[in-house]
Amino acid sequence: MELTPEIRAQLEQQKQQCVFCKIVSKEVASQIVFEDKFSLAILDIFPMVKGHSVFMLKEHYPIMPYIPTEEFKHLFGSLPQLSKAIQDAMVSPGSNIFIANGWVAGQQASHFLMHILPREKGDGLFNFYFKPSFSLGEKEINLLAHHFPSMVHNHFKRNPAEWHKSSGEIPRFLKEIYEQNIVLYEDEKVLVIIPKKGIAPGHIEVYSKTEEKDFTKLSVEDSTHIFFITSLVATAIFEGLGAQGTNIIVKHGKIDDNPAGNLSFHVIPRKEGDHLQGLWQPSQKRPSYDLKKIANSINDKSWKVNYKEKKEEVKYYKTPVIKISSKSSEEEFKEQSSEQRNKNSKLKIEENEDTEETEENEIASAIKKIRN
Numbered sequence: 001m002e003l004t005p006e007i008r009a010q011l012e013q014q015k016q017q018c019v020f021c022k023i024v025s026k027e028v029a030s031q032i033v034f035e036d037k038f039s040l041a042i043l044d045i046f047p048m049v050k051g052h053s054v055f056m057l058k059e060h061y062p063i064m065p066y067i068p069t070e071e072f073k074h075l076f077g078s079l080p081q082l083s084k085a086i087q088d089a090m091v092s093p094g095s096n097i098f099i100a101n102g103w104v105a106g107q108q109a110s111h112f113l114m115h116i117l118p119r120e121k122g123d124g125l126f127n128f129y130f131k132p133s134f135s136l137g138e139k140e141i142n143l144l145a146h147h148f149p150s151m152v153h154n155h156f157k158r159n160p161a162e163w164h165k166s167s168g169e170i171p172r173f174l175k176e177i178y179e180q181n182i183v184l185y186e187d188e189k190v191l192v193i194i195p196k197k198g199i200a201p202g203h204i205e206v207y208s209k210t211e212e213k214d215f216t217k218l219s220v221e222d223s224t225h226i227f228f229i230t231s232l233v234a235t236a237i238f239e240g241l242g243a244q245g246t247n248i249i250v251k252h253g254k255i256d257d258n259p260a261g262n263l264s265f266h267v268i269p270r271k272e273g274d275h276l277q278g279l280w281q282p283s284q285k286r287p288s289y290d291l292k293k294i295a296n297s298i299n300d301k302s303w304k305v306n307y308k309e310k311k312e313e314v315k316y317y318k319t320p321v322i323k324i325s326s327k328s329s330e331e332e333f334k335e336q337s338s339e340q341r342n343k344n345s346k347l348k349i350e351e352n353e354d355t356e357e358t359e360e361n362e363i364a365s366a367i368k369k370i371r372n
């Protein structure tokens with residue numbers, strides 16, 4: 001979104017106090033594990049697991065919606081490669097990515113950043129072990145089903161993608177998830193569902209259609225797109241469900257709290273004093289091992305990280321699909337075959353041309369909330 005002069009002035013003020021801006025300018029020392037023109041990754045000085053890294057843009061943006069498209073692409077496009085470098089160095093079978101939007105969600109600095117946690121069997125980290133037990137009400141489901149696809153449609157209008165023509169196919173590995181949950185949105189690369197039961201009402205899951213298990217195998221474009229969609233989900237539950245903040249958690253790799261090893265993205269609404277305080281518990285003490293050594297071994301791998309946007313072949317030629325319905329997505333999904341959904345979609349998009357303003361307002365109001 002456009003930053004107004006007023007917001008820019010506020011950001012300038014924040015920057016003066018920001019420890020991460022001082023780390024970027026090297027006024028404050030850190031163990032750097034990766035650096036390029038736009039981004040920097042350092043070791044967390046209070047690691048939750050060995051190799052726990054913090055990845056950020058060099059420029060100061062407090063929350064995801066403020067990040068300009070080019071920098072967003074750069075950060076999230078290079079994330080799979082950086083995660084691979086960290087996992088290779090730590091000999092990890094998987095990792096978690098953790099993002100906190102808003103202080104109620106555990107955001108501790110006004111500089112937007114994400115945590116990369118390389119995982120191993122028996123590492124004792126069970127923060128992201130989910131016991132789903134909350135369902136979302138019908139009214140809220142309908143609200144999301146009504147607004148979310150148009151938010152994505154507007155996203156594509158602003159950022160046209162050659163590959164996007166339709167709702168795409170459902171890969172075999174997502175068939176069960178597709179059939180057993182409420183589908184909120186899908187395209188060639190992602191599937192967004194409202195699970196029957198989540199860890200909080202409004203917990204939304206996003207799946208890659210191109211990669212079943214390994215986040216580090218996502219291409220620059222696939223990773224960028226899935227994070228764009230995930231960020232829009234966060235805005236939607238912020239605005240639509242009145243969340244005060246959100247967490248985005250990526251799980252992949254066969255580890256104790258992810259036994260099937262599948263790749264999944266979770267967006268979780270947060271409220272002050274909710275039951276999810278255990279999600280993020282930063283360690284309070286410095287590690288007994290030498291961080292410098294860990295940084296060296298990651299640097300040995302991370303020099304290969306290279307953000308490059310590759311032109312992808314256009315693989316799909318179907319008509320575009322954006323589902324908008326007053327019925328719940330679940331009812332609609334049950335009633336319509338995939339072909340029917342494709343047929344109906346053109347009309348629905350046309351009905352939906354004038355929603356851009358609304359989404360801008362939604363984002364602006366969401367940002368207002370997070371700042372308060």
Ligand SMILES: [Zn+2]
Nearest residue numbers: 018021060111
């Ligand atoms: Zn900063």
